[in-house]
Amino acid sequence: DGGITQSPKYLFRKEGQNVTLSCEQNLNHDAMYWYRQDPGQGLRLIYYSQIVNDFQKGDIAEGYSVSREKKESFPLTVTSAQKNPTAFYLCASSPLGPMNTEAFFGQGTRLTVV
Amino acid sequence: DAKTTQPNSMESNEEEPVHLPCNHSTISGTDYIHWYRQLPSQGPEYVIHGLTSNVNNRMASLAIAEDRKSSTLILHRATLRDAAVYYCILRDGRGGADGLTFGKGTHLIIQP
Numbered sequence: 200d201g202g203i204t205q206s207p208k209y210l211f212r213k214e215g216q217n218v219t220l221s222c223e224q225n226l227n228h229d230a231m232y233w234y235r236q237d238p239g240q241g242l243r244l245i246y247y248s249q250i251v252n253d254f255q256k257g258d259i260a261e262g263y264s265v266s267r268e269k270k271e272s273f274p275l276t277v278t279s280a281q282k283n284p285t286a287f288y289l290c291a292s293s294p295l296g297p298m299n300t301e302a303f304f305g306q307g308t309r310l311t312v313v
Numbered sequence: 314d315a316k317t318t319q320p321n322s323m324e325s326n327e328e329e330p331v332h333l334p335c336n337h338s339t340i341s342g343t344d345y346i347h348w349y350r351q352l353p354s355q356g357p358e359y360v361i362h363g364l365t366s367n368v369n370n371r372m373a374s375l376a377i378a379e380d381r382k383s384s385t386l387i388l389h390r391a392t393l394r395d396a397a398v399y400y401c402i403l404r405d406g407r408g409g410a411d412g413l414t415f416g417k418g419t420h421l422i423i424q425p
Contacts, residue, residue, distance in 0.1 A: 241415050242357070291356070302349075303359070304356030306355060
């Protein structure tokens with residue numbers, strides 16, 4: 200089945216450690232996105248990419264890094280510089296082109312830093 | 314980026330229609346109006362989108378004001394499974410990568 204997969208669903212890390220969240224899509228979408236969601240809040244954009252080897256900062260990029268070495272993969276690294284990393288992280292992908300059709304989201308990774 | 318404004322929450326009864334409003338007074342001529350919904354502990358899912366004309370699909374209807382400064386998502390017969398946060402966003406139809414910016418959305422509560 201075509202779709203977008205995030206792994207793992209739950210992740211626990213000790214404070215001060217970097218952690219990488221996986222996002223893979225087999226929809227042949229050009230654009231991919233990472234969001235952070237805190238309890239009771241909306242989605243805040245961290246990074247997005249429209250093409251391999253290119254990405255742009257979103258509203259809250261500090262303390263995060265990404266790479267886009269392959270079209271289907273857009274991993275997010277939460278670095279030790281991120282002051283409050285515990286959150287629900289969502290990845291999305293979307294085709295590009297006229298009308299900008301629907302975006303597809305993964306099921307999310309819930310990161311807890313202790 | 315053009316912004317949208319939605320009520321924080323709305324409540325409705327099961328099996329009744331629900332009208333979810335969205336204001337987007339700074340919408341540009343190339344912006345499409347998209348709606349997504351997010352069930353608890355899940356990623357958002359696409360509901361519907363439109364440009365100028367009203368749109369219908371199996372999930373909902375989208376009514377767009379003539380001046381395009383507001384729109385309304387219509388759930389014709391709400392069920393308990395429709396309880397979710399509904400997001401109204403604008404996407405530029407010219408095809409470039411945009412930030413796909415979400416606001417806080419409307420938390421829809423369905424009473425049995």
